[in-house]
Amino acid sequence: MDKFQAFGKNFSAAVMPQFNRTSQYVREQLGQVDDKTELPPDYIExxxxxxxxxxxHQQMLQVxxxxxxxxxxYPANLRESFNDLGRTVSEKVNLLSQAHSATEAAAAMTAPPQAKPQPKTFSHAIARASISSSQSLRQADGAGSGTxxxxxSALEKYAIASEKVGEARLTQDAAIQARFLAGWSTTLNTSLNFATRARKQVENSRLSxxxxKAKVKSGPFGIGGPKKEAALDDEPLSEEARAQIEAAEDEFVGQTEEAVGVMKNVLDTxxxxxxxxxxxxxxxxxxxxxxxxxxxxxxxxxxxxVEQEASYRQSREGA
Known part of the structure; x- marks a missing residue:
């Protein structure tokens, strides 16, 4: 019997505060509460x-x-093959430089891919398109890689440069991930979450x-009991009632001060x-x-x- 009574007391101690807070919240939402403890203006700010x-943080991280x-x-409408993504432009250029015929040059462009596919960035895609275009022109001339x-030649140089730009972009992205995204994600998911939890504790203590106060004023039978608030406004509170209110006020003040410290820390970092x-x-x-x-x-x-224009003018003058 003693164990049952102890369990009942523990259960009541654990459940009743939550029940009281929920009841208070519902009453406030229904407009049934006239006297609501106000939070300090500095706290609200x-x-x-x-x-x-x-x-x-949410807006910036979303972008x-x-x-x-x-x-x-990377272009959404671009469709590159497995071979396209198999080797870097630099590797293809190196293989092409070693080719002595159109057949060897074509083989260099379709050399077995490496284990890791090449990056899918806009600059890398431009580089791959440029080296492929360069080789197409040389094959069409029938001169192989020596054309x-x-x-x-310009497309080949552009391909190499574009690949370097693409690698620089990947270096940028890695730095941003490590130095910006990680930091802002931590602030959002940790520091700001601490502030949210602290504010929740303030709201819970305020509801409590x-x-x-509502329970004390409504009498021993709780909300809706025989004694009404109007009748109790001028009645002195019992020592027990005063102690309950003071304990709840101390909890509210303590939680508010703690939340203020947490929020200031988040804002000042x-x-x-x-x-x-x-x-x-x-x-x-x-x-x-x-x-x-x-x-x-x-x-x-x-x-x-410039050299091509000069050559073109000479050919026209000779004609």
Whole structure:
């Protein structure tokens, strides 16, 4: 019998607080509560700022998470074969340089693929299309890999440069994943979640406080008991009732102070801004590298174009 009574007390102690909070919440939603404990204005302001910070993280991660997907700029309508993705452009160019006939050049383009498929990025796709186009022109000329067709040569150089740009983009993406996405995801899923849980504890303690006040004012039979709040407004509280309210108030104040500390910590941490700076730095490095690669390529292609125009004029003058 004693064990049963002990179980009943433990069960009541565990369930009744949740029941009281739920009842208080329902009454508030139904507009049946006139006296609701208000949260401090500074606390409400912190909540707004934390909500804004959470929204910022969600919005930014929704877009920048694309850096985790290699093919985010890969043409959706492009269909490349297994052989297309089998070897790097640099490897194909090296094999082509060793070819002594059109047959050997064609074999170089269809050499057995490596174990790992080549990246599916826009720059890599341009590189593969360029080297394939270059080889098509040389095969059409019937001169094999030794042809000096200006457009074929320019396309080959463009293929090599585009592959380098693609590799620089992959380096950028890896840096962004490690230095930005990881940091912002941690803030969203850890720090901001801590703040959310702390705020939930404040709301629970606030509901418990108001439920305790309502229970004390409604008399020994609980809500709807024989004593009404209006009748109790001028009645002194018993020591037990006062102790219950004070305990609930202390819990509410303690949870509020703890939540304030958690929210301030989330808002004051320099980590998100540091992560954003790392994102920008990775982008700068990528665009700088791409600029350098294309800047080296541009004069070479320009020279080929000038030489072709000169050759074209000479041929026209000779005709």
């Amino acid at each position: 912190l909540e707004k700022r934390v909500d804004a910070l959470k929204q910022v 920048t998470s694309q850096y985790s997907h290699e093919a985010y700029d 000096q067709d200006p457009l074929a 406080l108001d439920a305790t 320099p980590e998100p801004l540091r992560n954003l700076a790392d994102l920008i730095a990775a982008q700068i490095e990528y665009h700088k590298k791409a600029y350098e690669i294309l800047s080296e390529l541009g004069p070479l292609v320009d020279q080929l174009q």
